[in-house]
Amino acid sequence: MKTRVSLRFKYGLFVFLAVGLLVAASVNSQVGREQSPIDIDSEAVVPAVLPELNFMYSTRVSLTVENEGPGEEFGTVKAFVPDGAATLKVGAEAFELDQFHWHIPSEHHLDGKELPMEMHLVHERFDATGDKKLLVVGVWIVAGKKPHRELDKIFSALPALKGEEKEVERFNLTKLLPDELESFRYDGSLTTPEFGEGVQWIVLKEPIKMSVKQIKAFKALFPLSNDRDVQDINGRIVKTEMEDQDMDDEEEPDDEDDIEDDEDDD
Numbered sequence: 066m067k068t069r070v071s072l073r074f075k076y077g078l079f080v081f082l083a084v085g086l087l088v089a090a091s092v093n094s095q096v097g098r099e100q101s102p103i104d105i106d107s108e109a110v111v112p113a114v115l116p117e118l119n120f121m122y123s124t125r126v127s128l129t130v131e132n133e134g135p136g137e138e139f140g141t142v143k144a145f146v147p148d149g150a151a152t153l154k155v156g157a158e159a160f161e162l163d164q165f166h167w168h169i170p171s172e173h174h175l176d177g178k179e180l181p182m183e184m185h186l187v188h189e190r191f192d193a194t195g196d197k198k199l200l201v202v203g204v205w206i207v208a209g210k211k212p213h214r215e216l217d218k219i220f221s222a223l224p225a226l227k228g229e230e231k232e233v234e235r236f237n238l239t240k241l242l243p244d245e246l247e248s249f250r251y252d253g254s255l256t257t258p259e260f261g262e263g264v265q266w267i268v269l270k271e272p273i274k275m276s277v278k279q280i281k282a283f284k285a286l287f288p289l290s291n292d293r294d295v296q297d298i299n300g301r302i303v304k305t306e307m308e309d310q311d312m313d314d315e316e317e318p319d320d321e322d323d324i325e326d327d328e329d330d331d
C-alpha cells in the first residue's frame with residue numbers, strides 16, 4: 066500500500082506541476098508574440114513595394130494637451146487632435162490621427178541603440194465590420210542646436226501635474242514630420258497595458274530635432290524614463306520601401322513573363 070500512496074502522490078505532484086505550467090504559459094500568451102517596441106536591425110530589413118504614405122494633416126488646429134501621469138513608467142503627455150483634423154492615407158486606407166505623445170528615451174531601437182526620444186502619432190480607422198484598427202507612426206527625436214519651433218508651443222510649458230490639461234492654439238501638425246518619409250514597417254502592439262496586438266507600425270527613418278532644453282523639459286517629468294523594453298521580434302519581418310525603381314544598374318532577375326507597366330505618368 067505504501068508504494069501505491071507514494072505513486073499517487075507523485076502522480077498528483079505531476080498533475081499539479083503540469084497545470085501550473087499551462088497556467089503560466091497561458092498568462093504569457095495573453096501578452097502575445099507580436100509585441101512592440103522592437104530593436105530594428107537595419108541589415109535584416111526587407112525592401113518591398115509598400116503602399117504610399119499620404120499625410121493630410123491640418124496646419125492650424127487646437128490641441129488639448131494632457132499629462133497622464135508624470136514619473137510613471139507608462140505615463141506620458143498626450144496631445145489630442147480634434148476629429149477630422151488629420152488623416153493619414155496608407156495606400157487606399159485612411160486613418161484618422163487621434164493623439165500624439167512622447168517617450169524618453171526612444172522605444173524603438175535602431176541597430177541595438179536607443180535614441181533620445183520618440184514621438185508616437187496614434188491613428189485609427191474603423192473597418193467594414195466596425196472593428197477599430199490602430200496604426201502608429203513612430204518619429205525618432207534627436208538633439209539639435211535649435212528648438213523645434215512648433216513643438217515649443219507644447220514643450221515650453223508642459224502640463225506638469227497628473228491630469229493637468231492645457232489648450233494649444235494654431236498648431237501646425239505637418240511640422241511633426243521629417244522631410245523624408247522612408248519608413249520601417251511591421252506588425253506589433255501597443256507599448257502600454259494591455260499591450261493589445263494588431264497594431265500597424267510605421268517608424269520613420271529620418272528623425273526630427275529638438276533642442277537639449279526641450280528634451281530636458283520632458284525628462285524632468287519622467288526622470289525614470291517612460292519607455293517599454295524592446296520585445297522579441299519572434300520571426301517578424303520589418304519592411305522598408307524599395308529603392309527607386311528607375312535605378313538602371315539594378316540587376317533584374319531572369320524573367321520571361323515580364324509584365325508591361327501600363328502606367329503613363331504624363
Ligand SMILES: [Zn+2]
Nearest residue numbers: 166168185256
Ligand atoms: Zn507611445
